[in-house]
Amino acid sequence: MSQTGSLMGFVHRRRRGAELFLLVLALMVGIGAYAAVGLGVEGVVPADLVGYGGWLTALIVAAHVTVRLVAPYADPVLLPLVAALNGLGLAVLRRLDLTYEAKGFDQHTFARQQLTWMTLGVLLFIGALFLLRDHRSLQRFTYTSGLAGIVLLLLPFLPVIGTPINGANIWIRVAGFSFQPGEVAKVLLVVAFSGYLVLHRDALALAGRRVVFVDLPRGRDLGPILAMFGVSMMILVAQNDLGSSLLFFGLFLVMLYVATERPGWLVVGAVLFAAGAFAAYTFVGNVQNRFNFWLRPMDYYDASPGSGQLVEAMFGMGWGGLIGRGFGNGLPERVPFAYSDFIVSTIGEELGLTAVMAIILCYGLIVERALRIALISRDGFGKLLAVGLGAIFALQVFVVIGGVTGLIPLTGLTTPFLSYGGSSLVANWVVVALLLRVSDQARRPAPRLEPVDDSSADSESTQVVKLR
Known part of the structure; x- marks a missing residue:
């Protein structure tokens, strides 16, 4: 291979045709599941199948065309996976709507509202790809993103707009709409963590005292993880939200380990997590209840609060x-x-363990593609950004599905793209847009290089490499 060819290296193909083929399969999953709901519940094909299928197809095609135009080298698998999960979630919500209507419960339109939120999410997905042409520009907003993320986490405490729901202070209400600012905060905090760790990873990677074959970090470098631990405990105690507390602390710990490659940080994080879990179990009643429901669910079936929904979900699966x-x-x-926290149990009851395993596989592929993007990314900020965005899905899915199946104590997070919830759905579509932007930058061919003669050379002709 010539020198020029070796400098150019491997060139990724665009693979937009493969993405389109996978999107057709994803639409078949979503629209087919919607039709199956009508046949199974009402015995007829839904009357609005054409309108629903046309709108869902229009959204997915718009997202695909946008990727084809402004991010042609982006990963071809992410968008189809997200489309399949979102379509299946809409079908399951429609199934629940029909049951609530038939049994005389309060009128619910979860599927229609979720489709509206999906429309907004796809619009923001398109806007993010058009406006953000280079993910590295986000690094300039490292501290701004961190400050904005903290402000969003504090908004539910304001007396006018803060709205406690089901005992958790994580919602705000503006103009009649409820919104969970923590969903946006998680994206901003990933940007802030990525920018901070790129600048300080050399200092954080320095080893301190060696204990049992593990190099622990220096005491002077413990500030960031202690600060993040404090924020997580604040979320747990003040907002009564165990799920978000685990998500934010676990996210920072994963990114810190990836940035420094020091197992000592995992040891420190595990110690802090164990201490925080013990303190929360001792002093926070909600956490103690979650542990008791997990260890002895049948004993608390009729209690208030009780483990009734957890037991019903496990019996249903x-x-x-x-x-x-x-x-x-x-x-x-x-x-x-x-329709929200326990949508996986609904799927497990009516579609079986096979469908649950398929869903977990889809989430695993999303995380795998995010890590693949991180591996091939050419800049440190992009690597950490992709790892952090992938960790959001990995941690959230583990915490939610682990809680529903009884693997770990139950928390209060939503299942990405499946559960009802506008805040989560919109934020996750933006997360996918950021992953595709980093992927496009990483897979795009490097600038072409060609050798040219330097006419100003002395006695011997010298070749220099010039960017074209």
Whole structure:
């Protein structure tokens, strides 16, 4: 290979045709599931199938065309995975709407509202790709993003707009709409963590005292992780939100370890997590209840607060078995929050363990593609940004599905792209846009190089490499 060829290295293909083919399969999943809901619950194909399918197709095609125009080298698998999960989530919400209407419950339009939020999310996805042409420009807003993220976390404490819901102080209400600012804060904090760790990772990577074959960090470098631990405990105590507390602390710990490659930070993080968990169990009643429900769910079935929804969810998934009861043949309405925190149990009951495993596989592929993007990224900020955005999905899915299945104590997070919730859905579409932007920058061919003769050379002709 010539010198020029070796300098250019491997060139990624655009693979937009492969993305389009996968998007067709994703639309078949979403629209097919919507039709199956109508057949299973009402015995007929939904009357609005054409309108619903056309609108869903228009949104996905718009997202695909945008990627083709402004991020042609982006990863071809991320968008189809997200489209399939979002489409399946809409179908499951429609199934719950029909059941609530048939049994005389309060009128719900979860599917229609979720489709509206998906429309807004896709519009922001398109806007982010058009406006952000280079992810490295976000590094200039490292401290601004951090400050904005903290301000968003504090908004639910304001007396006018702060709105406690189900005992958690994580919501604000503006102009009649409820919004969870922590969903936006997680994206801003990933940008802030990435910029901060790029600048200070050399100092944070220095080893201190060696204990049992592990180099612990120096005491003077413990400030950032202690500060993040304090923020997480504040969220847990003040907002009564165990899920967000675990998410933010785990996110910072993962990014810190990736930036420094020091296992000592994991040791410090594990010690802080254990101490925080013990303190929360001792002094925070909500956390103690979650642990008791997890360890002895049947003992608290009729208590208030109790473990009734957790027990009903586990019985429902057990009833569903391997292939499920089928849409309309289960009883997911017995779980109070089947449309949000427990949507995985609804899927497990009516579509079975097979569908749950397929969903987990889709999330695993999203995280895998994010880590692949980080590996091939040419700049440190892009690497950490991709790792952080992938860690958001990994931690959130582990905490949610682990809680619903009884693997860990139950928390209060939503399942990305599946659960009902506008804040989460919109924020996650922006996260995917950022991943695609980093991917496009990483997979785009490097500037072409060619050797040219330097006419001003002395006796011997000298070749220099010039960017064209």
